[in-house]
């Protein structure tokens with residue numbers, strides 16, 4: 001069941017997650033942007049050029065579903081990519097965009113995070129694709145993610161950041177945490193000789209028991225075994 005927040009609740013949650021992202025080091029300075037879809041397709045989002053660690057409830061910006069501000073405050077120019085997710089999927093009620101160090105480091109080095117390695121990541125996110133490089137703040141960014149947000153709740157932006165989608169703002173934030181934690185685990189694995197992905201049969205089993213954990217299968221579940229993100233069983 002979808003829970004639609006009051007504007008007051010949404011403002012409080014958006015400020016809490018903004019501060020969490022800043023204090024966890026997922027953004028620095030005035031980086032990052034966050035949004036929640038309210039009833040009537042209104043969007044509550046963080047203002048342009050602001051430090052997200054110091055926001056108050058009154059600093060947030062209300063826009064229509066096309067990103068037009070309904071007050072004098074300006075939303076981030078990167079709100080465009082949030083809107084792609086909202087326009088593409090009715091189940092997305094919140095979007096988080098940040099620059100987590102280890103995960104972004106993988107894109108800078110050209111090393112993929114799209115591997116089935118940790119059961120929890122397989123069950124919650126499936127694989128984590130990287131959208132091609134695009135110039136920040138331009139229409140290149142929404143265009144670069146359009147095909148990925150249809151089936152993925154977490155997408156890396158090459159040489160830039162991470163985008164996570166959720167049924168609420170905490171769900172989107174937890175997915176960002178999962179992405180960065182996964183990247184840190186992968187970094188250690190690379191230092192120790194390289195990650196060894198799960199076998200295809202292990203991934204199939206995981207997908208079958210997602211419901212036991214109260215999870216629906218990730219939207220990209222159908223690609224996990226066939227697209228080379230795990231090891232073939234013949235090598236087991």
Ligand SMILES: [Zn+2]
Nearest residue numbers: 032078160161
């Ligand atoms: Zn960014």
